[in-house]
Amino acid sequence: MKLSIDQEGQSPVAVRVAGDITQRHVSPFVEPLGDALGEGGYEKPVMLNLQQVDMLDSSGVGWLLVCHKRFHEKGGKLVLHSFSPTVSNVLKVLNMQKVLNLAETENDARRMFEGDAS
Numbered sequence: 001m002k003l004s005i006d007q008e009g010q011s012p013v014a015v016r017v018a019g020d021i022t023q024r025h026v027s028p029f030v031e032p033l034g035d036a037l038g039e040g041g042y043e044k045p046v047m048l049n050l051q052q053v054d055m056l057d058s059s060g061v062g063w064l065l066v067c068h069k070r071f072h073e074k075g076g077k078l079v080l081h082s083f084s085p086t087v088s089n090v091l092k093v094l095n096m097q098k099v100l101n102l103a104e105t106e107n108d109a110r111r112m113f114e115g116d117a118s
Helices: 032-037 058-074 085-093 106-113
Strands: 002-005 013-021 045-056 077-081 101-103
Touching (some): 002 032, 013 032, 013 058, 032 045, 032 058, 045 058, 045 106, 058 077, 077 106
Parallel strands (some): 013 045, 077 101
Antiparallel strands (some): 002 013
């Protein structure tokens, strides 16, 4: 899994994920998104582009849930968008739209931040 920040210094911060989000790439001891965003990262509005994610397993879903919780606790907001077909299927089967902030496109994700005080 590779994370890259597309729009650092802008709000919301645009982060792109490429590769697999699996047990091999995430663990309770490693938090790649927090590391990429730096100190105070969970306090920011962040859009996570999942278009280039090839595989999402249960550990990857768990990681997304932990990230979502950390943003919520710190006053930030995480919106996932632009899913690959594989990721879209996993998120739909697990009804993740009831828990996570999901948007079909980047523009839809941006609209989810409109009106937020963050």
